[in-house]
Amino acid sequence: MAELTEHINPNKQVKSKKRVRDYGEVYTPQHIVNAMLDLVKHETERIDSRFLGPACGNGNFLAEILRRKLVVVDSHYSKSQIEWERYAVIAVSSIYGVDILEDNAQECRERLFKIFEEHYTVFFKDKCKDECESIKYFV
Numbered sequence: 001m002a003e004l005t006e007h008i009n010p011n012k013q014v015k016s017k018k019r020v021r022d023y024g025e026v027y028t029p030q031h032i033v034n035a036m037l038d039l040v041k042h043e044t045e046r047i048d049s050r051f052l053g054p055a056c057g058n059g060n061f062l063a064e065i066l067r068r069k070l071v072v073v074d075s076h077y078s079k080s081q082i083e084w085e086r087y088a089v090i091a092v093s094s095i096y097g098v099d100i101l102e103d104n105a106q107e108c109r110e111r112l113f114k115i116f117e118e119h120y121t122v123f124f125k126d127k128c129k130d131e132c133e134s135i136k137y138f139v
C-alpha cells in the first residue's frame, strides 16, 4: 500500500513565543506521541475505543490514534466498502478534542478529515460517496 502522507510537520513544536506564553502551546513530538500511545496500544487499535484530547492542539495525539484505528479498519474491511465506511465512521466518531484556540481546533478537524479521506481513497478511489464528506462534521 502507498505510504499515506501527513500534511502537518509533526516535528514543529512551537508556532510563536506569544502562543507559548499565553496558552502553553508546545506540541508533542511524534516519537513521544508514539511512545505514549504504545502504553495503551491495545486501545489505540480498538476501532470503537473513546479518546478525548482535552487540550488537543492541532491533533498530534488524535491524528495518530485515528491513523492506528484506520490501519485496523483497512486490514479487516477493505474488501467491502459499506463495512469499511461503517467501521471508519465509528473510529472517527469516538475521537474527541477540545482546544481553547479556534485555529487549533480547525486544524485538528482538517487533519483528521484528510487522514480519513486518504485511507478511503486508497481502497475506494472511484467510489467515494459524497455522504462521507459529512465526516468533516464528526471530527
Ligand SMILES: C[S@@+](CC[C@H](N)C(=O)[O-])C[C@H]1O[C@@H](n2cnc3c(N)ncnc32)[C@H](O)[C@@H]1O
Pocket (backbone or CB within 6 Å): 023, 024, 025, 026, 027, 028, 053, 054, 055, 056, 057, 058, 059, 060, 061, 098, 099, 100, 101, 104
Ligand atoms: C502543550 S500544547 C499540547 C497540544 C497537543 N495535545 C500536543 O500534545 O501536541 C497545549 C494546548 O492546550 C491548549 N490550551 C491551553 N489552555 C487551554 C484551556 N484552558 N482549555 C483548552 N485548551 C487549552 C493550547 O491552545 C495548546 O494547543
